[in-house]
Amino acid sequence: MDNFVTLILAAGLGKRMKSKHPKVIHKVCGRPMVEWVVRSAKEAGSQDVVVVLGHGANEVKNVLGDSVKYAYQEKQLGTGHAVMVSKDLLPDTGNVMILTGDTPLITSETLKKFYDFHLREQNSITILSSFFDVPDGYGRIVRDSNGNVLKIVEDKDANDVEKGIHEINSGMYIFNSDYLRKSLQHIGNNNAQGEYYLTDAIEIVIRLGGKVGAYQASSEEIMGVNTRVQLKDAEKVMRKRINERFMLDGVTIIDPDSTYIGPDVVIGMDTIIYPGTIIEGKTTIGEDCEIGPNSYIIDSEIGNGCKIVFSMITESKLHNNIKLGPFAQIRPESVIHDNAKLGNFIEIKKSVIGEGTKVPHLTYIGDAEVGKRVNMGCGSIVVNYDGKNKHKTIIGDDVFVGCNVNLVSPLKVNDNAFIAAGSTITDEVPEGALAIARCRQTNKEGWVEERRKKGGL
Structure with missing residues (x-):
C-alpha cells in the first residue's frame, strides 16, 4: 500500500464527557x-x-508517545x-485515510475493506457510511438515481426528504492525496459557526x-463516544469482542457479562x-488454570495449572500448579515457585x-526469600520495616x-530449622536448630477468686 497515511482527528475538548481530561484518552477496556x-x-x-x-x-x-x-x-x-x-505531514501522492479519535x-x-474498496472503485474520495434506523443528529449521504454520491447534508440543514435518508456519514474518509490538497484550497468558512467543514x-x-x-x-463500528454513557456502551461492545475471542481460542468464561479482560492479556x-x-x-495466564471467582490480576505472569480464588495479584510471577486464596494478595515484584500453596x-x-x-493463612511476608518446602504457621509475620527502612x-x-x-528483619533462618510458636526471632537461626524466644509460662493459682473478692472482676 504505497503512501497510505492515516490522519486522526483528536483535538476536541469533548465537553459532553464532563472531564478535565481530553475525551480521546478515556479508556475502553483499559486502552485509551x-x-x-x-x-x-x-x-x-x-x-x-x-x-x-x-x-x-x-x-x-503521554498516551501515544513516539508511535505517531x-x-x-x-x-x-x-x-x-x-x-x-x-x-505538511501528509503525502503529495497516494491516499490519506481520515479517522476520528x-x-x-x-x-x-x-x-x-474500506481501503480496498476505495482503490477498486478508483475513487477520489470514499466516505465510510452506515445505515441507522434512527439517523437523527447525523449527516446524510445524498445519492442520485444511479446511486452516485452527490453530497453530505448535515442533519440541521436537511429538508424533509433528506431527513428520511438512513445512510449516514461517520466522519471518516479516504482521500486521494491530490484531490485532498485541491479541495482544501476551496473549503471556506462562510457559515453560522465560521468553521471549515471537511464535508464541503x-x-x-x-x-x-x-x-x-x-x-x-x-453501525456498531462507527459509534462515536461523546458521553460517559456512550463510553459505557463502547466498553460493553469491546468486552464482548475480547471475551468471545478468548472463548473461540479454547478458554472457558463462565459469565462473560461479569468478566473483564484487557486487550493485551494472553x-x-x-x-x-x-x-x-x-x-x-x-498479563499472561497458562493452560489448565482456574481463575476466580472475584479475582483481580494486573501485569502478572501465571503458569500452568494454577488455581486462584478471590485474590489479587499485581506485577508478579506465579509458576506452575500454585494454589492461591481465598482472600490472598500478591503485591509487586513477587515470585512464587511451583507447587506452592498460599491460603x-x-x-x-x-x-x-x-x-x-x-x-x-493469616501471614505477611515482605522483602524476603523463602526456600523450598517451608511451612509458615498461622499468624507468622516477617517484620521487614523498622520505621525508616525496609x-x-x-x-x-x-x-x-x-x-x-515474628521474624524481625534483617534475619537469616538456615535450612531445616524450627521456630517455636509465639517466638519473636531477632538473631540468625543455625541449620537444624530449634529457636525459642518467649517467656516461660507462669500460673498463679487462685488469682481469679481473689480478684473477684476485691471487686476487680
Whole structure:
C-alpha cells in the first residue's frame, strides 16, 4: 500500500464527557480510545499515522508517545481546518485515510475493506457510511438515481426528504492525496459557526471532476463516544469482542457479562475464568488454570495449572500448579515457585516463595526469600520495616515456622530449622536448630477468686 497515511482527528475538548481530561484518552477496556484507533489504522496497513492535537495535547502525547506524528490545531475551527494544519505531514501522492479519535470500535478488518474498496472503485474520495434506523443528529449521504454520491447534508440543514435518508456519514474518509490538497484550497468558512467543514470537500471534488463513493460499515463500528454513557456502551461492545475471542481460542468464561479482560492479556487453552474476575495489562495466564471467582490480576505472569480464588495479584510471577486464596494478595515484584500453596488472608510483598512451600493463612511476608518446602504457621509475620527502612529476611529450605512467630528483619533462618510458636526471632537461626524466644509460662493459682473478692472482676 504505497503512501497510505492515516490522519486522526483528536483535538476536541469533548465537553459532553464532563472531564478535565481530553475525551480521546478515556479508556475502553483499559486502552485509551485514540490508541484503539491508531492500532486499527496501523494493522490496516497505514505506513504513517498523524494525530491532530488541541485540548490536552500533552496528555494525548503521554498516551501515544513516539508511535505517531503530531499536528497541532491551536483553535478548533472545524474538521476541514484540522486537516489544513496537518497538510505538511501528509503525502503529495497516494491516499490519506481520515479517522476520528473517539471511535474506538472501528476494526482493522473494516478499514482494510474500506481501503480496498476505495482503490477498486478508483475513487477520489470514499466516505465510510452506515445505515441507522434512527439517523437523527447525523449527516446524510445524498445519492442520485444511479446511486452516485452527490453530497453530505448535515442533519440541521436537511429538508424533509433528506431527513428520511438512513445512510449516514461517520466522519471518516479516504482521500486521494491530490484531490485532498485541491479541495482544501476551496473549503471556506462562510457559515453560522465560521468553521471549515471537511464535508464541503465532497461537492468540491465532484465539481473538479473527481469521483466520490461510500463504503458501508456496521453501525456498531462507527459509534462515536461523546458521553460517559456512550463510553459505557463502547466498553460493553469491546468486552464482548475480547471475551468471545478468548472463548473461540479454547478458554472457558463462565459469565462473560461479569468478566473483564484487557486487550493485551494472553490466556492458554482449557483455562476457566469464573465470574467477577478482572484481568488487566500485560498479563499472561497458562493452560489448565482456574481463575476466580472475584479475582483481580494486573501485569502478572501465571503458569500452568494454577488455581486462584478471590485474590489479587499485581506485577508478579506465579509458576506452575500454585494454589492461591481465598482472600490472598500478591503485591509487586513477587515470585512464587511451583507447587506452592498460599491460603486465605495472606499477603506477599516483593518476596520469593520457594517450590512446595506452604503459607496457609493469616501471614505477611515482605522483602524476603523463602526456600523450598517451608511451612509458615498461622499468624507468622516477617517484620521487614523498622520505621525508616525496609530490611530483608532469608529463610532456608525445609524450615518450619510455628504459629504467631515474628521474624524481625534483617534475619537469616538456615535450612531445616524450627521456630517455636509465639517466638519473636531477632538473631540468625543455625541449620537444624530449634529457636525459642518467649517467656516461660507462669500460673498463679487462685488469682481469679481473689480478684473477684476485691471487686476487680
